[in-house]
Amino acid sequence: MKYLTMVTTTNAAEIGQPPAELMMAIGKLAQEAGPRLIDNGGMARMGLGAIKKGKLKVDGPFTETKEVVAGFAIHELGSEAEAITWVRKFLELHETHWPQWEGEVELLEIMSMG
Numbered sequence: 001m002k003y004l005t006m007v008t009t010t011n012a013a014e015i016g017q018p019p020a021e022l023m024m025a026i027g028k029l030a031q032e033a034g035p036r037l038i039d040n041g042g043m044a045r046m047g048l049g050a051i052k053k054g055k056l057k058v059d060g061p062f063t064e065t066k067e068v069v070a071g072f073a074i075h076e077l078g079s080e081a082e083a084i085t086w087v088r089k090f091l092e093l094h095e096t097h098w099p100q101w102e103g104e105v106e107l108l109e110i111m112s113m114g
Contacts, residue, residue, distance in 0.1 A: 009103035
């Protein structure tokens with residue numbers, strides 16, 4: 001099963017860029033995931049807005065405009081429990097290396113079209 005994790009944050013404007021130690025730890029976690037990690041990345045620019053009815057909505061795609069998507073990952077995993085384990089590991093890295101970060105990770109199962 002494929003899972004998408006979507007990372008959102010509420011205090012990116014106040015705390016700036018993630019520390020190098022966190023990024024290195026996330027890189028090691030990605031290596032540990034190996035082929036189970038299909039793709040991942042962070043957003044180069046946050047809060048650009050959303051397209052709604054063909055028009056750019058500049059206040060962002062969320063009800064709370066201070067909440068922005070900060071990154072994502074797509075995993076191929078055997079179960080929902082395994083997906084939750086990876087999300088917990090990712091969040092533990094944030095707690096350890098960037099304790100002032102505020103955010104959450106949404107876990108979504110990707111429906112196969114094939």
